Amino acid sequence: MLKTANQKAWYFVVPVVVLVAFNALIPLMTVVNYSVQETFGDNVFFWEGVKWFEEVLNSDRFHDSFLRQLAFTGMILVIEVPLGIGVALSMPRKGPWVSVCLVLMALPLLIPWNVVGAMWNIFALPDIGLLGRSINALGIDYNFTQQPESAWMTTVLMDVWHWTSLVVLLAYAGLCSIPDAYYQAAKIDGASAWSVFWRIQLPKLKRVLTIAILLRFMDSFMIYTEPFVLTGGGPGNTTTFLSIDLVKIALGQFDLGPAAAMSLIYFLVVLLVCWVFYTLMMRHEGQ
Amino acid sequence: MGIELRRVTKQLGSETHIYETNLVLESGEFNVLLGTTLSGKTTLMRLMAGLERPSSGEVWHNGENVTGLPVQKRNVAMVYQAFVNYPNFTVFDNIASPLRVARVQADEVRRRVEGIAELLKLTPILERLPNELSGGQQQRTALARALVKDAALVLLDEPLANLDYKLREELRDELPKLFQDTGATVVYATSEPLEALMLGGYTATLEQGRVVEYGPTVRLYRSPGSLASARVFSDPPINTAQVEKRGPIFFLTESVHWTAPAGFRDLADGHYTIGVRPHHLTIGGIDQGVVKVRARVLVAEISGSESIVHADVEGNLWVSESHGIHPFEVGDIAELFLHVGRCLYFDNDGSLIGHQADTASRDRPH
Structure with a gap:
């Protein structure tokens, strides 16, 4: 085997190793540390093994917030992805309106998360908010601070408003990269608009949509700030998603062990779902 | 139809x-x-x-x-x-x-x-x-x-x-x-x-x-x-230059001139444009119906068995294409054979004056 004469190249890797250690590895190991031990303060730890994991996995509270989280993520994916593709398809491909549309689409993405939460909170207030008052004026009894259905509808609507743009922008970029020749060829074949969508546009969008779905899955699965500001997890526990629950356990009740175990389970679920999804989507890709 | x-x-x-x-x-x-x-x-x-x-x-x-x-x-x-x-x-x-x-x-x-x-x-x-x-x-x-x-x-x-x-x-x-x-x-x-x-x-x-x-x-x-x-229909690009006809002689410059080929003798005196395909401007080759011109080499490339030389011929930037390997250095003076019998002659509106029928059969795309 050839021996490398100069080993100095390793020095170039050092900054990255240090950075990764500080922003990922060390925090993660702290969490692992808490998840397998019990502490009563004073930096005294007792070994507990997998006790916290068992406790979390068997608790109804975790099951409930996990199901709530799945329902929320499922709903926003079912709404945002088709809606995003639809909006992208109807955006102009050339001309002065392109930039106008793109800027309008990018706007919601530029607003900080807690501002979005605060905006929708006020917007949806049943007595003074434009949305809340309008719905009530239509004769529908709507109060997101008291009714679980109203709270869910408002949270989903807020997420759709905030994040559909991301799907739109990705899908639009994908559509723009399809050469004009495909459309001409389809036209010459006499293909309908419907088959152009199914046979050309959707297959060609597969890659960007995979990315869009992954990003939307991860972000919505970890959502915290917006529902926290909007509903604070209520009424009751009806909009307490995983992150909100986690913070309640860790900082509200100061149960560091169960909170650490829950964090790791949470992290592994996100990782696993992303991996399975990506593998399935890419299985039939050629080279 | x-x-x-x-x-x-x-x-x-x-x-x-x-x-x-x-x-x-x-x-x-x-x-x-x-x-x-x-x-x-x-x-x-x-x-x-x-x-x-x-x-x-x-x-x-x-x-x-x-x-x-x-x-x-x-x-x-x-x-x-x-x-x-x-x-x-x-x-x-x-x-x-x-x-x-x-x-x-x-x-x-x-x-x-x-x-x-x-x-x-x-x-x-x-x-x-x-x-x-x-x-x-x-x-x-x-x-x-x-x-x-x-x-x-x-x-x-x-x-x-x-x-x-x-x-x-x-x-x-x-x-x-x-x-x-x-x-x-x-x-x-x-x-x-x-x-x-x-x-x-x-x-x-x-x-x-x-x-x-x-x-x-x-x-x-x-x-x-x-x-x-x-x-449009020439690769490398066709070489062109202004020539002047005086009597039976075409002048590229005062020193480079040739007798008008058959069919062009009766042409009125005046200015014309010649078009010379690169393979009609060669290094050596047949020396019938050619005029020798001196050229300063600007770029010389060899593609397989062809030599392509970009050169300054009497103030015109021309391309010559010849069979065989002819290495040149930039700045060399090369003697090129201009196949005047196979040139295309155009009048001032750019239309072809006529092409010699007898050379057409020998003229083949390289």
Whole structure:
């Protein structure tokens, strides 16, 4: 085997190793540390093994917030992805309106998360908010601070408003990269608009949509700030998603062990779902 | 019969893409549209196909005015520079797609697709998806889709430009044969003069949205009707210079001159333009009918068995192309043979004055 004469190249890797250690590895190991031990303060730890994991996995509270989280993520994916593709398809491909549309689409993405939460909170207030008052004026009894259905509808609507743009922008970029020749060829074949969508546009969008779905899955699965500001997890526990629950356990009740175990389970679920999804989507890709 | 453009123009906004064009392409012929990028080849094809409506003028196909007819109602097929196939259809389904849109019976579809696949050597890969294929196979699939339709008009828009050299040669040989017996009008766009020569048939030279000339490919190459046409149909570029005729003598400069060849003697005195194809400006070679000129070498390149020398010939930047390896350094003084008997002579409006018939048979594209 050839021996490398100069080993100095390793020095170039050092900054990255240090950075990764500080922003990922060390925090993660702290969490692992808490998840397998019990502490009563004073930096005294007792070994507990997998006790916290068992406790979390068997608790109804975790099951409930996990199901709530799945329902929320499922709903926003079912709404945002088709809606995003639809909006992208109807955006102009050339001309002065392109930039106008793109800027309008990018706007919601530029607003900080807690501002979005605060905006929708006020917007949806049943007595003074434009949305809340309008719905009530239509004769529908709507109060997101008291009714679980109203709270869910408002949270989903807020997420759709905030994040559909991301799907739109990705899908639009994908559509723009399809050469004009495909459309001409389809036209010459006499293909309908419907088959152009199914046979050309959707297959060609597969890659960007995979990315869009992954990003939307991860972000919505970890959502915290917006529902926290909007509903604070209520009424009751009806909009307490995983992150909100986690913070309640860790900082509200100061149960560091169960909170650490829950964090790791949470992290592994996100990782696993992303991996399975990506593998399935890419299985039939050629080279 | 065939496709006919009558006084067709195409304008987009204030830009003119096609100036008034009259062109008749006979059915059953292989027609080449030759011109550089943006010369209007693709626009012309889109007008023929019906993908675009002409701003004025009419398009006739097989004796029928098809100007307003949408593309799906015409029997046309088109192949592009990009390899265009349905991404999630197998090769078989891709080839079958035009037939299925036309609601052809399933067993008839199978028979025709398999026949075409055999012809284009696609049989072993009929069940694969386009992104599992090489570029050559993808383009064969696209060609098969065009062939299977039995279209009356087949438009090939630089179909070989994205293929590597060997595949390009192979497909280029096959293409005219594939369409020979279909009776279809075939239109092939290319920016390469050599490709036009190899494909044969008829050629239209295009320049900046105008058809400069149309005729049999070889005739067009040997005696282009105008300087513009000669410029389009020459690779490397044709060399040109102003000459002056005084009595029976043509003067390039006071020191470089030659006796007017037969047929040009009676020409009025005055200024003319000569066009010299690079292989008529050679290092050595036959010394009959030539004038020797001194040239300062600017760039010298050797491509296989040809030497290409860019040189300053009496103040003109000319290209010479000779058989054999002739190494030169930049700045060297080379003695070049200018084959004055084979030059093209143009008058002041750029139209060809006449080409010597006896040299035409010996004059062959390199």
